[in-house]
Amino acid sequence: MVMTGHFEEFAGLPLIDFTDPDQPWPTDVGAAAWWFPSDVPYDLYDDGEAEFPGIFERFLDTVDTAQVTSLAVGFWEPTSPVDELPAPIQVLTGAADRLPALRNLSLNASSDRALWELYCQDITPLFVSFPGLTCLEVRGHVVEPRPVSSTALRRLRFESGGLPAEQVRMVGAGDLPGLEHLDLWLGVADYGGDATVDDLAPILSGERFPALRHLGLENSETADETAAAVAGAPVVARLESLSLALGTLTDRGAEALLSGQPLTHLRRLDLHHHFLSDGMMERVRGALPGVEVNLDARQQGRDRLFVAVSE
Template identity: 55%
Template sequence: MTINEHLTEYAGLPVADFTHDTGADAELPAVGGHAWRVRTEFDEAGFADVFARFVERVDTTQVTALIFGYWGASYDDGAADPVKLLVENARRFPNLKALFVGDIVMEESEVSWIEHGDITPLFGAFPELERLEVRGSEGLVLEPPSSGALRVLRFETGGLPAAVVRAVAAADLPNLEQLDLWLGTDNYGGDATTADLAPILSGEKLPALRHLGLENSEIADEVAAALAAAPIVARLSTLSLALGALTDAGAEALLSGQPLTHLDELDLSHHFLSDAMMERIRAALPDVEVDLDDQQKAEGEWRFIAVSE
């Protein structure tokens, strides 16, 4: 699986593009009715210049949802730090509620090559931000954030650093309802362990959480075993171990642990389960919407996650 399509909708709004080739006289759509994506391309105008034109051309006081597409890389002379630019211009975005950092597809950069910096300042600059989603993790830095407004937090990565997982685990996010962590593989920096996840699984600091996704993980079996007795599970409506390397051993741990019959949805898609185990899961959870699509076959001892490089 690769990420090869840009977002067409975000935060319930259609996406409007502002790019390196948006001319000074280009007709722009209604500001408040769109999620705005700002991006450039390799060897085109530098991202900082495109962003500067964006904040001058668009009434950013009406922007509620913002997307950062390709902003360059260390090998690109036009590279910039989109988070730093946004924080420096925070006063121009008084109504920003949703932010996606890294709507970048394979043709622009592989997910594991997307270069970030410190995203922690976003929480101080935008205390009313309700949704934050980040794709890529190279160079990603996060200190434990605090926000009473945040409802959705997602990281899409081929390898999420343990330091970032620990920062999320130590965060003060009392109203967070949805958390998705693509844990990835150690080959691309995904070195988190179930010990790093323990504060999340305890649920003590996430009283409002109703969806938990621990996805795209090469240690899916270990995660499943930890979830089997995790207090947070009893409060969830939806649980996802999708995109990972889940085997019968992990599924057995889930089935042998605490009841999952209260769930509305259980997403196990992209897995290495046997046909017999799939039938056992369906039989055990007849009233739960279980996604067992994309069954994989192991090649010897090698099992792969859906999104890595």
């Protein structure tokens, strides 16, 4: 779920705003992804309360949550040390017995805050409380990240304007034997994106995630260096799709890709939002005739390189 504007679905399901009194609810509550945006009008409820714990309690009391498979939660983290409201992860794990079918979860799923401002608490309790969780998407960084262990998780995505190196290392140290789809928005140093190719080494080695079929190392201001590391990475041989999109890829990075291991086995190569020349774009397409290559959104006439989403 790329939260750069209006969105209408999550995990392939239509998104239902639980806080919108005018939005009709589906008959089958499990056929929708239930959204809790954080820009709720404070006059929405009679008692004037519009904080996540209270709203979610209403959800539990109103909807047959035993059938709910997918939740998208806006940015509801405490904003100060004196804020005594429980964080969303605490609220969710505290209600785990009432959400036995939960499989897909998106945290900080709102576009009303700058990306660099978003964070969430330790995510490891989610996999204890929801052992069947197959998809987790998080916008922003994780505070004091710890490696995740799950046999069920298939999709993991972190969107960030600057993904800290410790969070990248957290991912690489995870015990996720069933992980098939991994996306990391690496971001820029000005917003905390200090990960290097060395931090990516456990992922690129192919040893950690034997089921991985899609890898996205995106939104990176060091896209050329990432491309060079990917060009010789053992994990690439088992991938079906690869994305280095949204970043600062130039001819230098594309040359490294073309000079490295064959990429003709891929189904898709996503490089959109890039800084390639006409000639290099033609070379990439010509070298990968059977691959769906996305070279959209070329950035032209710029005096500096920039990622697609930093703030």
